[in-house]
Amino acid sequence: MADGLNMSRRIRRTPYTDRVEQVGVRGFSVVNHMLLPKAFEATIEEDYWHLREHVQLWDVSCQRQVQIAGPDAERLVQWMTPRSIARAKVGDCYYIPIIDQKGGLINDPVMLKIADDRFWLSIADSDVLLYASGLAIAAGLDVEIDEPDVSPLAVQGPKAEDLLVSLFGEEVRSIGFFKYKRFDMFGTSQVIARSGYSRQGGFEIYLDDGSLGGALWDMIWEAGQAYNIKPGCPNLIERIEGGLFSYGNEMTRENNPLEYDMSKFIKLDGSVDCIGLQALQSIAAEGVQREIRGVVFDGSKVPVCSKPWPVMVGSRQVGQITSGAWSPRLEANVGVSLIDRDYWTIGQEVTVLTPDGLVRNGRVSGFPMA
Amino acid sequence: MADGLNMSRRIRRTPYTDRVEQVGVRGFSVVNHMLLPKAFEATIEEDYWHLREHVQLWDVSCQRQVQIAGPDAERLVQWMTPRSIARAKVGDCYYIPIIDQKGGLINDPVMLKIADDRFWLSIADSDVLLYASGLAIAAGLDVEIDEPDVSPLAVQGPKAEDLLVSLFGEEVRSIGFFKYKRFDMFGTSQVIARSGYSRQGGFEIYLDDGSLGGALWDMIWEAGQAYNIKPGCPNLIERIEGGLFSYGNEMTRENNPLEYDMSKFIKLDGSVDCIGLQALQSIAAEGVQREIRGVVFDGSKVPVCSKPWPVMVGSRQVGQITSGAWSPRLEANVGVSLIDRDYWTIGQEVTVLTPDGLVRNGRVSGFPMA
Numbered sequence: 001m002a003d004g005l006n007m008s009r010r011i012r013r014t015p016y017t018d019r020v021e022q023v024g025v026r027g028f029s030v031v032n033h034m035l036l037p038k039a040f041e042a043t044i045e046e047d048y049w050h051l052r053e054h055v056q057l058w059d060v061s062c063q064r065q066v067q068i069a070g071p072d073a074e075r076l077v078q079w080m081t082p083r084s085i086a087r088a089k090v091g092d093c094y095y096i097p098i099i100d101q102k103g104g105l106i107n108d109p110v111m112l113k114i115a116d117d118r119f120w121l122s123i124a125d126s127d128v129l130l131y132a133s134g135l136a137i138a139a140g141l142d143v144e145i146d147e148p149d150v151s152p153l154a155v156q157g158p159k160a161e162d163l164l165v166s167l168f169g170e171e172v173r174s175i176g177f178f179k180y181k182r183f184d185m186f187g188t189s190q191v192i193a194r195s196g197y198s199r200q201g202g203f204e205i206y207l208d209d210g211s212l213g214g215a216l217w218d219m220i221w222e223a224g225q226a227y228n229i230k231p232g233c234p235n236l237i238e239r240i241e242g243g244l245f246s247y248g249n250e251m252t253r254e255n256n257p258l259e260y261d262m263s264k265f266i267k268l269d270g271s272v273d274c275i276g277l278q279a280l281q282s283i284a285a286e287g288v289q290r291e292i293r294g295v296v297f298d299g300s301k302v303p304v305c306s307k308p309w310p311v312m313v314g315s316r317q318v319g320q321i322t323s324g325a326w327s328p329r330l331e332a333n334v335g336v337s338l339i340d341r342d343y344w345t346i347g348q349e350v351t352v353l354t355p356d357g358l359v360r361n362g363r364v365s366g367f368p369m370a
Numbered sequence: 371m372a373d374g375l376n377m378s379r380r381i382r383r384t385p386y387t388d389r390v391e392q393v394g395v396r397g398f399s400v401v402n403h404m405l406l407p408k409a410f411e412a413t414i415e416e417d418y419w420h421l422r423e424h425v426q427l428w429d430v431s432c433q434r435q436v437q438i439a440g441p442d443a444e445r446l447v448q449w450m451t452p453r454s455i456a457r458a459k460v461g462d463c464y465y466i467p468i469i470d471q472k473g474g475l476i477n478d479p480v481m482l483k484i485a486d487d488r489f490w491l492s493i494a495d496s497d498v499l500l501y502a503s504g505l506a507i508a509a510g511l512d513v514e515i516d517e518p519d520v521s522p523l524a525v526q527g528p529k530a531e532d533l534l535v536s537l538f539g540e541e542v543r544s545i546g547f548f549k550y551k552r553f554d555m556f557g558t559s560q561v562i563a564r565s566g567y568s569r570q571g572g573f574e575i576y577l578d579d580g581s582l583g584g585a586l587w588d589m590i591w592e593a594g595q596a597y598n599i600k601p602g603c604p605n606l607i608e609r610i611e612g613g614l615f616s617y618g619n620e621m622t623r624e625n626n627p628l629e630y631d632m633s634k635f636i637k638l639d640g641s642v643d644c645i646g647l648q649a650l651q652s653i654a655a656e657g658v659q660r661e662i663r664g665v666v667f668d669g670s671k672v673p674v675c676s677k678p679w680p681v682m683v684g685s686r687q688v689g690q691i692t693s694g695a696w697s698p699r700l701e702a703n704v705g706v707s708l709i710d711r712d713y714w715t716i717g718q719e720v721t722v723l724t725p726d727g728l729v730r731n732g733r734v735s736g737f738p739m740a
């Protein structure tokens with residue numbers, strides 16, 4: 001599974017890296033030029049069950065914030081996304097696909113409205129800062145774009161709320177889904193959002209001051225002992241079953257947001273001034289040719305999906321699995337694939353070709369996988 | 371040195387990854403969302419001596435090409451860099467810093483002029499494609515920007531020329547430094563440039579068709595047996611001694627090109643229409659406050675530099691080492707640091723604070739380190 005990762009300053013450490021090393025991190029990924037812990041002592045299956053039952057602490061600092069501030073900030077953010085942000089209020093988190101002039105996906109961040117003229121884009125793995133900077137420079141927009149010293153720490157799982165209430169008070173319970181409120185931490189005002197890259201409930205603390213990272217980790221870790229806390233990370237099995245997609249895995253610039261579960265967020269009626277609007281209108285008028293689906297398939301536990309696995313109906317390729325894992329709950333393999341429109345009906349029988357040479361029988365599924 | 375790297379489709383494999391696995395890769399880094407092999411069976415010191423005496427094959431596919439093509443291609447490339455490209459000819463390679471409106475470094479690619487209206491930027495680790503796209507979209511430029519299926523394979527070391535002559539003929543010898551010519555490979559026309567991320571001489575083959583990767587690797591590997599070829603990668607010791615800097619390590623957006631060995635490439639007289647020109651003119655008028663230097667320092671072999679090490683004169687911090695290693699040739703540690711102007715004279719005595727708690731004596735050096 002894990003080959004060696006050679007370290008350098010370029011692969012940035014986070015405010016929590018010392019701590020994840022202390023609790024036995026075994027493997028990392030690299031996202032936004034920064035370490036993302038991806039494996040601890042537990043197996044991925046043990047980690048899956050634990051996340052569903054208890055609470056975990058995740059170093060997701062690699063969800064870097066692109067801060068866009070100034071008189072033209074709202075205009076620039078709106079220009080990059082086909083989701084209307086006109087009604088967003090301070091305290092709101094919006095999932096906003098960012099696209100290019102062809103409708104291709106550049107990233108799929110969560111936007112936090114910090115002030116009327118200040119936004120954070122909590123990004124997946126691509127340099128949105130450079131895209132926004134290019135747009136702002138060429139259009140002469142009055143904005144400042146930078147990456148503040150903000151390092152999200154996720155507290156995920158069904159016991160996350162009780163744990164954070166024990167530290168920050170009952171007010172935590174009043175945070176709505178995809179909303180945030182501010183709380184005092186060590187004499188500073190910090191953002192806690194009800195969000196995160198799992199379907200088990202939880203929060204993300206957008207710690208704005210890396211020097212407090214060790215203290216914040218320690219405080220949650222200590223209080224978490226009463227809740228059976230463990231170190232964790234986005235769990236591949238759980239996110240596949242839950243239909244949480246990953247930029248760079250399921251989505252690239254070759255894809256558009258209409259192929260994903262984003263249509264409900266997107267305004268194509270011309271009321272939004274955004275890049276790529278005409279391209280998306282054309283795609284919508286023609287009808288999308290493929291959509292994201294789950295695939296549940298049999299056979300032995302699959303290896304890591306580092307090259308996509310063809311999804312076949314007979315001798316015809318109808319998709320490719322871009323993330324896959326063995327689910328101990330479903331006692332089957334689960335995967336995510338864009339599926340051609342003639343075959344995307346739930347229940348469609350398919351085969352999956354895995355690199356071990358096996359032809360595995362499966363069927364198309366919706367999300368969350370039952 | 372190496373913790374585990376967890377694989378996924380997002381961390382892209384290259385056309386040569388199967389081959390580097392066959393020859394015993396032990397560790398990777400991640401550059402431009404792609405695997406860069408960083409360790410094989412040899413120690414870094416063995417690898418250093420081998421590179422200086424023989425020939426190595428490096429999978430540097432992660433040097434992705436940003437292709438800018440169309441009627442406005444030259445205008446866009448020129449807009450991003452303060453180096454004049456007006457006299458560049460097809461067949462030229464130019465090292466061009468790319469900057470933002472404050473003069474901050476976005477990347478430091480090698481530009482290949484492929485045709486009058488087509489350029490490749492062979493990039494370091496940041497998404498230049500997104501910066502260029504943002505600029506082009508907002509300025510309404512008539513260009514196509516994409517990442518072609520081009521995967522550089524480097525042949526580095528003093529025997530590289532003889533090896534490539536044995537495969538592609540005497541014409542290889544006529545390729546000038548930072549020039550390229552086209553050669554037939556498997557019935558396709560491919561670029562070979564005299565360039566690469568070492569000071570030992572060599573070439574980079576810009577293979578334009580990933581499906582030929584295995585065949586190209588095998589052909590060079592087989593012919594290379596007569597030249598004692600080994601698999602390799604940019605060698606940290608060799609690049610530090612040679613003054614080859616690394617974006618993300620020595621350079622970030624906080625730095626400007628005048629702080630590096632780039633002044634000779636940069637036109638500040640107003641004859642070049644580029645972003646950040648005024649900022650660079652102001653910096654030049656004030657005088658740069660720090661410049662890149664080597665530091666040679668004593669004590670036992672240093673660990674990996676994943677957090678910068680302070681460089682001190684007495685109790686004053688005058689720089690920070692961002693890449694460091696033990697040189698078996700100099701029998702000393704070597705590092706790279708920006709050094710404050712009052713202390714950047716060659717021979718200045720300094721101390722270096724390494725994370726093992728040692729205070730090491732050293733001196734400021736130029737490049738290449740003698």
